[in-house]
Amino acid sequence: MEALRAVQILNPSGEIVMPRPDHPRVICVANQKGGVGKTTTTVNLAVALALHGNRVLVVDLDPQGNASTGLNVPHHAGVPDVYDCLIDNVPLAEVAQGVEGIPNLFCVPATIDLAGAEIELVSVVARESRLARAIAGHPEKFDYVFIDCPPSLGLLTVNALCAAQEVLIPIQCEYYALEGLNQLINNINLVRQHLNPTLDVSTILLTMYDRRTRLADAVEQDVRNHFGAKVLNAVIPRNVRVSEAPSYGQSVMTYDPGSRGATSYFEAALEIAMRGVNTGGTA
Structure with missing residues (x-):
């Protein structure tokens, strides 16, 4: 069974x-709480979709550069990165790098320079829409653009929310995970009212699910009651392989394609793809 799953996932x-959407879907992966699986989700969904016939771009907007690490894309000081696009108007196409071994996947890396971008953006004209303009100016059309946000609600996250049509919120199956969710939804509503009227919280993904605990079950019920159909049926379990993969510069899809973690992310990616087609492009 494991070998069969691996073949299905590596394809x-x-x-x-x-299925490919009829227009590019720009999805911002956001949650101001750290350690809920934003980067892991971004990397694995992107790889899963790219391995199955979609053209995908990952924009790493987190100064820690973890998505760049997970895709094994160079992001040391001096490498052209998303900072150059935001501050110096460098075209995104000049900064995007192909991901080794996955032909349809590209990544715009983040270097430590991005840490200062929050402050530098304050005085820039049209500071909230810099990323939106950069993505719109890319000559090639992608099926999916995933933006990996930093764990805060600053100007970088606002840029991501202005550039996206959809927000995907990963929620850790623990009590504290629900605490900051109201604040995030309020901020998304503010961005929708003032900057990006088409923004929609389209997808909620439950991560780090430990089926041995009652708490995980209770959190899942709470989230499903509150968000209804926005919550994906696929749930990401706690899985050692998912945690190990980045240290090898890989997604869990390529690191251990037969693992439960890889299977869960494959199912989540398929569900996102199907939802996009069934509702005319937005989930």
Whole structure:
């Protein structure tokens, strides 16, 4: 079974195809709480969609650069990165790098320079829409653009919310995870009212689910009652392989494609792809 799952996920023959949306879907992966699986979710969904026939761009907007690490894209000081696009108007196409071994996947890395971008953006004209303009100016069309946000609600996250049509919120199945959620939803509503009227919280993904605990079950019920159909049926379990993969510069999809973590992310990616097609492009 594990070998079968691995073949399905790695898709070496290219036979298994996830449906492509009729227009590019720009999805911002946001949650101001750290350690809930934003980067892991961004990297693994992007790889899963790219392995199954979609063209995907990952924009790493977190100064820690973890998404760049997870995709094994160079992001040391001096590498052209998303900071250059935001501050110096460098075209996104000049900064995006192809991800090794995955032909349809590209990544715009983040270096430590991005840490100062929050302050530098304050005095810039149209500071909230710099990323939106950079993505719109890319000559190639992608099926999916995933923006990995920092764990805060500053100007970088606002840029991501202005550039996106959809927000995907990963929620850790623990009590504190629900605490900051109201604040995040309020901020998304503010951005929708003043800057980006098309923004929609389209997808909620439950991560780090430990089925041995009652708490995980209670959090899942709370989230499903509150958000209804926005919550994906696929749930990401706590899985050692998911945690190990970044240290090898890989997603769990390529590191251990037969693992439960890889299977769960594959199911989540398929669900996101199907929802996009069924509702005319937005989930």
